[in-house]
Amino acid sequence: MNDFEIFSQLHYQGTPLLLGNSWDVASAKLLAAKGFKAIATSSAAVAITYGYEDGQHMPFDLLLETAVRIKKNINLPLSVDMERGYADTIPGILQNIERLVEAGVAGINIEDSVEERKLKSMESFQKIIDAIANHLEKKNMQLFINARTDGYVVKLTNALEESLKRIKAYETAGASGIFVPFVTDIDDIRKITAATSLPVNIVSIKNLPSFKALTEAGIKRISLGSSLFRAMQRDLEKRVDNLLNEQSVDCLF
Numbered sequence: 514m515n516d517f518e519i520f521s522q523l524h525y526q527g528t529p530l531l532l533g534n535s536w537d538v539a540s541a542k543l544l545a546a547k548g549f550k551a552i553a554t555s556s557a558a559v560a561i562t563y564g565y566e567d568g569q570h571m572p573f574d575l576l577l578e579t580a581v582r583i584k585k586n587i588n589l590p591l592s593v594d595m596e597r598g599y600a601d602t603i604p605g606i607l608q609n610i611e612r613l614v615e616a617g618v619a620g621i622n623i624e625d626s627v628e629e630r631k632l633k634s635m636e637s638f639q640k641i642i643d644a645i646a647n648h649l650e651k652k653n654m655q656l657f658i659n660a661r662t663d664g665y666v667v668k669l670t671n672a673l674e675e676s677l678k679r680i681k682a683y684e685t686a687g688a689s690g691i692f693v694p695f696v697t698d699i700d701d702i703r704k705i706t707a708a709t710s711l712p713v714n715i716v717s718i719k720n721l722p723s724f725k726a727l728t729e730a731g732i733k734r735i736s737l738g739s740s741l742f743r744a745m746q747r748d749l750e751k752r753v754d755n756l757l758n759e760q761s762v763d764c765l766f
Contacts, residue, residue: 524734533545534554536559542587554593555737558739561739594621595622610648618656620658621656624662624692642683659689660683660690662691664693676696684709689711693713713734718738718740
């Protein structure tokens with residue numbers, strides 16, 4: 514099987530795929546060595562590493578270079594968080610996707626929110642998913658399209674209702690999976706997974722239910738997102754504080 518087939522199959526297991534989100538070659542290699550079955554990039558972690566704010570502020574070429582370097586150093590499927598597609602037009606998004614596929618990427622996340630923390634219209638994002646799916650078929654390319662809907666991220670008062678509508682629309686448009694970040698209520702999660710035949714992905718966040726509860730609720734993919742990177746940054750800060758306060762390098766060993 515190729516990487517796309519392996520990656521797709523990992524979404525249909527008895528337990529959710531735990532996806533290790535990396536930000537450079539070193540973090541990707543560590544996650545691979547620890548037994549993760551697939552690796553992804555975290556948009557926030559990659560951006561911060563290079564001195565950019567999250568939210569598609571870094572150049573796409575830099576994201577692509579990061580993906581290429583990671584892929585050359587791991588023998589696992591790689592998924593890339595491409596945020597809103599790193600382009601303002603559908604042809605631009607499709608061009609970027611082609612470059613990722615040519616680099617060996619097995620999957621992408623693409624989201625329906627905009628920089629102002631609002632959602633695109635359901636219809637406009639549905640057109641993007643449809644265009645991606647049709648373009649891949651036309652070009653005989655394979656890619657797992659993880660359609661992300663951000664009702665919980667932008668804190669809609671009707672986040673569940675809006676998410677359920679969008680899930681159906683994106684499934685119809687040709688998405689391979691559905692990503693609903695920042696949902697933590699287990700009843701909402703059950704309703705979301707029941708609304709689609711596609712595998713549902715959620716992200717690591719404080720107060721997320723246990724893996725066992727998420728499995729029972731029908732979740733098929735759990736992404737670490739930027740949480741691992743942020744935990745590492747907190748640990749680094751503590752060690753630097755200890756180094757300076759204790760005037761000793763003992764805290765580094």
